[in-house]
Amino acid sequence: MTGRPADAAVFLEAVRAGATGWDGARQLPAELIREAGRAGLLAADLPHHYGGAGASASDVGELSARTGGVCSSLRALVTVQGMVAAAVLRWGTAGQRETWLPRFASGEAVAAFAATEPDAGSELAAVRTRIEPAGSQLRVTGRKVWVSFGEIADVVLVLGRLDGAPAAVLVETGRPGLRRRPVRDQLGLRAAHIAHLDLDAVPVPRGNLVAAPGFGLSHVAGTALDHGRYTVAWGCVGLAAACHRLATGHALARVQGGVRLSDHQLVRALLARSFVDLTAAEQLCRRAAALRTAGDPEFLAATVTAKYAAARTADSVSRDAVRIHGSAGCDAGSVVGRFLRDAAVMQIIEGAPEVNEMHIADHVIREHRRTAGGHPGHVPVPSGAVP
Amino acid sequence: MHNAIMTSRAPAAGPPDDGVTDEVRSYLAEALGDAPGPGEDYFATGRVNSLFALQLIVFVEARFGLVVEPEDLDLAHFRTATAIASFVAAKRAATDAAGRR
Numbered sequence: 001m002t003g004r005p006a007d008a009a010v011f012l013e014a015v016r017a018g019a020t021g022w023d024g025a026r027q028l029p030a031e032l033i034r035e036a037g038r039a040g041l042l043a044a045d046l047p048h049h050y051g052g053a054g055a056s057a058s059d060v061g062e063l064s065a066r067t068g069g070v071c072s073s074l075r076a077l078v079t080v081q082g083m084v085a086a087a088v089l090r091w092g093t094a095g096q097r098e099t100w101l102p103r104f105a106s107g108e109a110v111a112a113f114a115a116t117e118p119d120a121g122s123e124l125a126a127v128r129t130r131i132e133p134a135g136s137q138l139r140v141t142g143r144k145v146w147v148s149f150g151e152i153a154d155v156v157l158v159l160g161r162l163d164g165a166p167a168a169v170l171v172e173t174g175r176p177g178l179r180r181r182p183v184r185d186q187l188g189l190r191a192a193h194i195a196h197l198d199l200d201a202v203p204v205p206r207g208n209l210v211a212a213p214g215f216g217l218s219h220v221a222g223t224a225l226d227h228g229r230y231t232v233a234w235g236c237v238g239l240a241a242a243c244h245r246l247a248t249g250h251a252l253a254r255v256q257g258g259v260r261l262s263d264h265q266l267v268r269a270l271l272a273r274s275f276v277d278l279t280a281a282e283q284l285c286r287r288a289a290a291l292r293t294a295g296d297p298e299f300l301a302a303t304v305t306a307k308y309a310a311a312r313t314a315d316s317v318s319r320d321a322v323r324i325h326g327s328a329g330c331d332a333g334s335v336v337g338r339f340l341r342d343a344a345v346m347q348i349i350e351g352a353p354e355v356n357e358m359h360i361a362d363h364v365i366r367e368h369r370r371t372a373g374g375h376p377g378h379v380p381v382p383s384g385a386v387p
Numbered sequence: 388m389h390n391a392i393m394t395s396r397a398p399a400a401g402p403p404d405d406g407v408t409d410e411v412r413s414y415l416a417e418a419l420g421d422a423p424g425p426g427e428d429y430f431a432t433g434r435v436n437s438l439f440a441l442q443l444i445v446f447v448e449a450r451f452g453l454v455v456e457p458e459d460l461d462l463a464h465f466r467t468a469t470a471i472a473s474f475v476a477a478k479r480a481a482t483d484a485a486g487r488r
C-alpha cells in the first residue's frame with residue numbers, strides 16, 4: 001500500500017535535514033528507500049493494480065520537484081525506479097510486470113538502468129554488451145559504467161545486443177558473473193550508490209528479455225530515458241527553487257557595512273533573473289505534463305525541451321545562489337554548494353544539452369513542415385503507387 | 388463465427404485502404420523531409436532515429452485509437468507505411484471481434 005502525495009510531502013520535509021549528511025557519507029540510509037516507498041514516492045504513476053498510486057504526470061512532476069529540492073540522490077532513486085518501472089509496464093511481459101512492478105513501488109526492490117559503456121554514452125547505438133543465447137538461457141557479457149544505484153540494485157535493466165540487434169534484458173544482481181565496482185567521490189549525486197558493472201557471461205532466463213530484439217534501444221531504453229528526462233526536468237526545477245529560496249533568504253539576512261545584500265541592485269538583478277528562468281523552466285515542465293496526459297506524440301520532444309531548460313536553469317540558479325552565499329556557499333556542508341555540484345551532473349545525464357538541441361530542432365522542423373502548407377519547407381505527399 | 392466476422396472485416400487482398408497508409412506517410416514526411424513510398428522500409432534506410440521510432444508508436448496509438456501491446460512490437464508491423472496500415476486494420480478487426488463477444 002503506497003501513500004498519497006501529501007504523505008510524500010510530509011516525508012520529504014521530515015528527512016530534509018539529513019540530506020547533507022547522506023552526501024557526506026556517500027550513501028542513502030538503508031531504511032530510507034523503504035520509507036520512500038511507503039510514502040508513495042517510488043513509481044507513483046504505476047496503476048494501483050501494481051502497487052502504484054495511479055499518479056498523473058503532473059503529480060509525478062510535483063513529487064520529483066519536491067524530492068529534487070531536498071536531495072538529488074534521493075531524486076535519482078525516484079528517477080531510476082520510475083524509469084525501469086515505466087519500461088517494464090509499457091513493454092514487459094505480464095510475468096515481468098507482476099514480478100517487479102509492485103516491488104518497485106514499495107521499494108522492496110531497487111532498480112537500476114545500465115545503458116552507458118566506456119565507448120557508448122551519448123551515442124547509445126554503439127553499445128557492445130552481448131546478450132547471447134545459451135540453450136534455454138541467455139548469457140550477458142559486457143561492461144557498464146556509471147550505473148546509478150548499481151551498487152545496491154536488486155535488478156538492472158541492461159541494454160545490449162542480441163544477434164546484433166539492440167535488446168534490453170533484466171539482470172538480477174544475485175546472478176553469478178556480475179561484479180559491481182562502486183564509484184566514490186564523483187562531482188555530484190554522491191549518495192546515489194553509483195557503480196560500474198562487469199558482466200561476465202551472466203546467465204539469465206530468456207523470459208528476462210524485455211520486448212523483442214530490435215526494440216531494446218528505441219522503445220525499451222527510449223521509454224525509460226523519456227521517463228527519466230521527465231523526472232530529472234522536474235527535479236531540476238525543485239533544485240533551482242530550493243537554491244533560489246536559500247539565496248533570497250541569505251540576501252535578506254546578510255548585512256555588511258550597514259547594507260543588506262538584498263539592497264544591492266546587482267544582487268536583486270541576480271534574484272530576478274533566477275526567478276524568471278525558474279518560472280520559465282517550471283512552465284515548460286507543466287507543458288510536458290499536459291502533453292503526456294493528452295498522449296500527444298510531441299510529448300517526447302516537449303520532455304526533452306523541459307529537461308534541457310530545467311537542467312540549464314538548475315545550473316545557473318545554483319551557481320548564482322553559491323555566489324550570493326559567498327564563502328558560506330563554498331563551505332563543506334553548504335546546501336547550495338551541493339546543489340551546484342548535482343546540477344552539473346544533471347546537465348550531462350539523460351542527454352547532454354548539445355544532444356537535446358538536436359532533438360528539439362527535429363521537433364521544430366517537424367512542426368514547421370506540419371504548418372507550412374505550400375510555403376517553403378512544405379512537403380508534398382504524392383499519392384503512392386503500390387511498389 | 389468470430390472468424391467469419393474477422394475475415395469479412397479484415398482488409399481484402401491488396402493494400403489496406405481507409406487512407407491509413409497515406410496518413411502515415413504524411414506524418415513521416417513531416418519528420419523525414421519527403422514522404423516515403425508506401426512500401427519503403429524507413430528503418431532499413433536509416434532515416435528514422437530512435438526517438439522518432441518511439442514517437443511513431445505513440446502517433447499510431449493516438450491517431451488510430453489503439454494500444455500497441457508488448458506482443459505487437461514486431462518490426463514487421465512498423466517498418467513501412469503499408470505495414471502500419473495492415474497492423475491498424477488487424478487491430479481494429481480484433482477489437483471489433485472482441486466487442487461482439
Ligand SMILES: Cc1cc2nc3c(=O)[nH]c(=O)nc-3n(C[C@H](O)[C@H](O)[C@H](O)COP(=O)(O)OP(=O)(O)OC[C@H]3O[C@@H](n4cnc5c(N)ncnc54)[C@H](O)[C@@H]3O)c2cc1C
Pocket residue numbers: 080113114115116120121122123145146147148149186188189194345348349350351352353354355
Ligand atoms: C552521476 C552520474 C550518474 C549516471 N547514471 C547513469 C545510469 O544510471 N545509467 C546509465 O546508463 N548511465 C548513467 N550515467 C552516464 C550518463 O548517462 C552519460 O555520462 C551521458 O550519457 C554522457 O555520456 P558520456 O559520459 O560518455 O559523454 P560523451 O558521450 O562522451 O559526451 C561528452 C560531451 O560531449 C558533447 N557531445 C556528445 N555528443 C554530442 C553530439 N552529438 N553533438 C554535440 N556535442 C556532443 C556533450 O557536451 C557531452 O556532454 C551517469 C553519469 C553520471 C555522471
